[in-house]
Amino acid sequence: MATLRIFCNAEFKDSALRMLQAGIGPHELLLPQRPGDSILQVAPADPAIFQADIAFGQPDIESVLKSERLRWLQLTTAGFTRYDTPEFRAAAAARGLVVTNSSSVFAEACAEHVFAFMLAQTRQLPLALQSRWSGGWNRTNEVRRLSLCLRNQRVVILGFGSIATRLVELLAPFDMQITAMRRRPRGDEGVPTVTPEELAGALATADHVINILPDNAASIRFISKERLGQIQRGAVFYNIGRGTTVDQTALVESLQTGHLAAAWLDVTDPEPLPEGHPLWTVPHCFITPHTAGGHRNESETLVRCFLENFQRFVSGSPLHDRIM
Amino acid sequence: MATLRIFCNAEFKDSALRMLQAGIGPHELLLPQRPGDSILQVAPADPAIFQADIAFGQPDIESVLKSERLRWLQLTTAGFTRYDTPEFRAAAAARGLVVTNSSSVFAEACAEHVFAFMLAQTRQLPLALQSRWSGGWNRTNEVRRLSLCLRNQRVVILGFGSIATRLVELLAPFDMQITAMRRRPRGDEGVPTVTPEELAGALATADHVINILPDNAASIRFISKERLGQIQRGAVFYNIGRGTTVDQTALVESLQTGHLAAAWLDVTDPEPLPEGHPLWTVPHCFITPHTAGGHRNESETLVRCFLENFQRFVSGSPLHDRIM
Numbered sequence: 001m002a003t004l005r006i007f008c009n010a011e012f013k014d015s016a017l018r019m020l021q022a023g024i025g026p027h028e029l030l031l032p033q034r035p036g037d038s039i040l041q042v043a044p045a046d047p048a049i050f051q052a053d054i055a056f057g058q059p060d061i062e063s064v065l066k067s068e069r070l071r072w073l074q075l076t077t078a079g080f081t082r083y084d085t086p087e088f089r090a091a092a093a094a095r096g097l098v099v100t101n102s103s104s105v106f107a108e109a110c111a112e113h114v115f116a117f118m119l120a121q122t123r124q125l126p127l128a129l130q131s132r133w134s135g136g137w138n139r140t141n142e143v144r145r146l147s148l149c150l151r152n153q154r155v156v157i158l159g160f161g162s163i164a165t166r167l168v169e170l171l172a173p174f175d176m177q178i179t180a181m182r183r184r185p186r187g188d189e190g191v192p193t194v195t196p197e198e199l200a201g202a203l204a205t206a207d208h209v210i211n212i213l214p215d216n217a218a219s220i221r222f223i224s225k226e227r228l229g230q231i232q233r234g235a236v237f238y239n240i241g242r243g244t245t246v247d248q249t250a251l252v253e254s255l256q257t258g259h260l261a262a263a264w265l266d267v268t269d270p271e272p273l274p275e276g277h278p279l280w281t282v283p284h285c286f287i288t289p290h291t292a293g294g295h296r297n298e299s300e301t302l303v304r305c306f307l308e309n310f311q312r313f314v315s316g317s318p319l320h321d322r323i324m
Numbered sequence: 325m326a327t328l329r330i331f332c333n334a335e336f337k338d339s340a341l342r343m344l345q346a347g348i349g350p351h352e353l354l355l356p357q358r359p360g361d362s363i364l365q366v367a368p369a370d371p372a373i374f375q376a377d378i379a380f381g382q383p384d385i386e387s388v389l390k391s392e393r394l395r396w397l398q399l400t401t402a403g404f405t406r407y408d409t410p411e412f413r414a415a416a417a418a419r420g421l422v423v424t425n426s427s428s429v430f431a432e433a434c435a436e437h438v439f440a441f442m443l444a445q446t447r448q449l450p451l452a453l454q455s456r457w458s459g460g461w462n463r464t465n466e467v468r469r470l471s472l473c474l475r476n477q478r479v480v481i482l483g484f485g486s487i488a489t490r491l492v493e494l495l496a497p498f499d500m501q502i503t504a505m506r507r508r509p510r511g512d513e514g515v516p517t518v519t520p521e522e523l524a525g526a527l528a529t530a531d532h533v534i535n536i537l538p539d540n541a542a543s544i545r546f547i548s549k550e551r552l553g554q555i556q557r558g559a560v561f562y563n564i565g566r567g568t569t570v571d572q573t574a575l576v577e578s579l580q581t582g583h584l585a586a587a588w589l590d591v592t593d594p595e596p597l598p599e600g601h602p603l604w605t606v607p608h609c610f611i612t613p614h615t616a617g618g619h620r621n622e623s624e625t626l627v628r629c630f631l632e633n634f635q636r637f638v639s640g641s642p643l644h645d646r647i648m
Contacts, residue, residue, distance in 0.1 A: 108473050116443035123440040126453070128612035137596030137613040144618025149432050173493045272461030288452035289461040294468025 001314065005030055005069075007052035009059055010076045016299035020056075023307035054313070056306050065091050071098065072313055076302050078103040078110075078293065079242065080323055081215045092324050099324035100309060103162050105301045106293030111166035113292035114210055114240045117264035121236050122148040126286060150174045156181065156202045158222070159212035159241055160189055167210070179206075183218065196222075203230040208238065215242035225250035228259070236262045240292045243269030248279060255282045266292040325638065329354055329393075331376035333383055334400045340623035344380075347631035378637070380630050389415050395422065396637055400626050402427040402434075402617065403566065404647055405539045416648045423648035424633060427486050429625045430617030435490035437616035438534055438564045441588035445560050446472040450610060474498045480505065480526045482546070483536035483565055484513055491534070503530075507542065520546075527554040532562065539566035549574035552583070560586045564616045567593030576602045579609055590616040 004027040008020065021029050032046035045060045055064065055073045061083060064073060075083070080101050092099055120126065128143045151174050157164045160182040168178060168191055178191045179202040185193040194202055203209060209231055213219040223237075223246040231237065237260050239246060248269060254260040262284040268277075271290055279285055295301070309319045328351040332344065345353050356370035369384045379388065379397045385407060388397060399407070404425050416423055444450065452467045475498050481488045484506040492502060492515055502515045503526040509517040518526055527533060533555055537543040547561075547570040555561065561584050563570060572593060578584040586608040592601075595614055603609055619625070633643045 108475055109471065112443060112473055112475070113447050113471075116440075116447040116449060119436060119440035120444050120449055123437050123612075124615070125440060125444055125449070125612070128615050129450070129610055131611060131613040140613045140615060140618075143613065143615040144622065145620060147433065147437075147615055147618045147620065149436055149619050151432055151436070169497045172497060286453055287455060288447075288449070289455040289464045289467065291448070291452050291464060291467045291471055294464075294471045295473050296469060296471065298468065 003028055004053045004314075005051050006054045006056060006310075007032075007046075007049045007059070008055075009046060009049075009057035010299075010302065012299040012303065016303045019300060020303045020306070023303065024310060054310075061088060064088075064097075071096065072319070073097060073099045074306050074309060075099070075101045077101060078106045079214060081242075083324075084216065089324055097324070098319060098322060100319050100321045101323050102302055102305055103321050105298070105305050107162035107166050109295045109298075110163045110212075110240050110292045111170055113266060113288075114163075114167060114212075114238050114264075115170050117238050117240075117266075117286070118150060118208060118210075118236075120286075121262055121264060122150050122153075150176065152176065153207040154205055155179070155208040155210060156199075156206040157191075157210045157212065158199075159214065159219075160193065161212070161214075163212050163240070164210075165190075167212075199227070200230045203227065204232055206232050206235050208236050211237070211239045211241045211245060213241040213245045215244050219245045221245065221247045223247060223251070225253070228254045231260065233259055234261050236260065236264070238264045240266045243267040243271060252278045252282050252285075255285055260284075262286065264288075266290055327352055328377045328638075329375050330378045330380060330634075331356075331370075331373045331383070332379075333370060333373075333381035334623075334626065336623040336627065340627045343624060344627045344630070347627065348634060378634075385412060388412075388421075395420065396643070397421060397423045398630050398633060399423070399425045401425060402430045403538060405566075407648075408540060413648055421648070422643060422646060424643050424645045425647050426626055426629055427645050429622070429629050431486035431490050433619045433622075434487045434536075434564050434616045435494055437590060437612070438487075438491060438536075438562050438588075439494050441562050441564075441590075441610070442474060442532060442534075442560075444610075445586055445588060446474050446477075474500065476500065477531040478529055479503070479532040479534060480523075480530040481515075481534045481536065482523075483538065484517065485536070485538075487536050487564070489514075491536075523551070524554045527551065528556055530556050530559050532560050535561070535563045535565045535569060537565040537569045539568045543569045545569065545571045547571060547575070549577070552578045555584065557583055558585050560584065560588070562588045564590045567591040567595060572603060576606050576609075579606045584608075586610065588612075590614055 006024055006027060007030040009032045030048040030052055032048055045063045049055055049059055049063045050067045053069055053071055055070055057076050064070060078101055124143050124147045131137060131139060154177040157180045160180045164180060171178060180189050180191050180193040181196060181199050182193060211223060213222055225247055228250050251263060255263055264286045266288045267290055268279060273279060312319050330348055330351060331354040333356045354372040354376055356372055369387045373379055373383055373387045374391045377393055377395055379394055381400050388394060402425055448467050448471045455461060455463060478501040481504045484504045488504060495502060504513050504515050504517040505520060505523050506517060535547060537546055549571055552574050575587060579587055588610045590612045591614055592603060597603060636643050
């Protein structure tokens with residue numbers, strides 16, 4: 001086989017880069033002159049991509065479309081909104097460019113992150129950990145009364161991909177009543193699954209509503225004022241999908257009126273959320289700064305998953321996590 | 325059967341008291357004139373206990389020993405240190421007084437609480453939730469690098485009763501390497517189990533050390549300076565057992581030197597921990613005020629478990645959660 005050239009513009013630690021270099025064997029690694037700031041951001045355009053057969057990272061769209069040699073692009077993220085346009089899809093299809101993402105890299109961490117949110121909420125950790133500042137043990141009885149067990153509670157999961165699949169596995173020992181929603185249920189979800197049209201009934205009895213919807217034309221503001229109103233009073237809302245899927249003004253209102261007991265958000269619209277945004281200060285709203293998918297050794301996991309796909313590419317097998 | 329008299333000095337909500345009254349049917353409920361402050365505290369002595377066949381709550385020891393009619397005492401806690409003296413055991417045995425506790429009431433909540441601690445730690449929630457105060461999204465990359473997945477990590481559980489049994493069930497989907505320690509392994513723990521003498525090897529490779537030891541003569545300061553030193557550098561220590569089992573001075577030192585990455589404590593010695601105690605301010609120490617077993621409807625769960633045992637008592641069957 002001819003030597004393949006792999007362009008990688010992800011900002012990896014040296015150990016991950018060495019792993020990548022070793023893993024591609026005799027093939028050639030092309031690095032940009034100026035690496036990007038974050039695996040979540042588009043890096044600046046770099047001419048090295050025009051020599052590449054394969055790109056791995058977050059290359060700018062224009063360069064991808066102009067690079068005539070490129071046959072496969074693996075993104076270092078799970079989300080791929082910026083590439084998900086009719087123009088890009090058409091160009092990729094016309095050229096036979098295969099596009100994969102790294103969703104399996106982030107599924108475990110994302111599932112564990114939303115699970116951490118759920119348990120922090122039911123065990124009232126934000127309040128309980130304040131005992132440090134509010135006079136020690138004074139609030140014991142209040143915290144105990146507000147705490148809950150997850151066991152036997154009802155949960156609705158919006159969006160059913162690799163994260164939801166893993167979350168359902170993690171929740172299994174809690175004997176919860178789980179309902180999933182996806183646009184086109186396949187019957188292999190392993191839990192009762194409804195369409196968006198059938199969702200209102202499930203929301204009406206939910207204790208926990210977990211939003212894992214990706215960002216696309218159909219999901220924009222899917223969590224509208226009307227849908228928030230359909231959720232059982234006192235339920236908790238979680239978002240580890242995309243911030244654009246939520247009407248945030250209506251969400252703030254739901255928290256202000258106490259219709260929702262709490263909201264735990266790893267994503268917002270926009271990101272970063274600007275200073276002074278009401279979501280920062282409305283009671284019972286807990287925000288982590290888009291860290292759900294992150295984990296120590298993330299770079300190594302990204303490289304390992306790329307290398308698995310690289311072996312498949314070399315041997316002509318179908319690639320994992322293909323999105324186009 | 326003659327009418328039984330049940331003395332209850334637990335501070336229950338009206339709904340739980342009504343449930344108790346309804347559940348005992350034709351038998352008689354004796355309430356103290358002045359209820360206690362908390363289900364965790366000993367209530368003041370009350371003469372009503374001397375008319376009772378059964379006591380349910382936290383009666384004072386002297387009254388229990390003096391009440392000649394009493395045949396069964398069910399405590400509303402899992403811990404029973406104050407009753408666990410040679411004198412009390414001897415007196416109970418001599419009189420044929422059966423003593424049960426409410427450990428099964430608290431096992432689920434305690435197991436979920438320590439699980440919440442573990443996930444809050446691995447997902448770095450205390451740091452991530454500070455994004456609100458520290459300039460929004462600035463720390464995203466730092467938090468992502470510090471975050472972990474629980475999956476495949478190593479955990480050591482000290483003390484193997486109903487809480488540990490449930491915790492092992494909850495952790496099953498995470499494919500963790502679990503080692504338990506109990507004084508006399510029985511072989512039915514379902515996970516590799518070592519004695520205290522064999523513990524050092526397990527601590528040396530642990531990522532998470534979970535202390536669920538009860539308070540007794542053998543467990544006092546079991547987590548000594550020496551044992552803390554045996555734990556792998558960078559591990560996390562959790563305590564939902566009893567504060568007396570830990571050398572807190574050595575624990576503070578382990579956190580100050582960074583030998584332990586963090587400590588999550590639901591119990592301390594004493595409780596409340598006094599203002600100015602170094603555990604309040606040492607970095608990476610997170611304290612909840614003895615709320616691990618608490619849950620909404622705790623009173624109802626306590627009453628339900630008592631009533632199950634009451635039916636057993638009436639029919640002459642062995643009681644659950646018997647401790648003496």
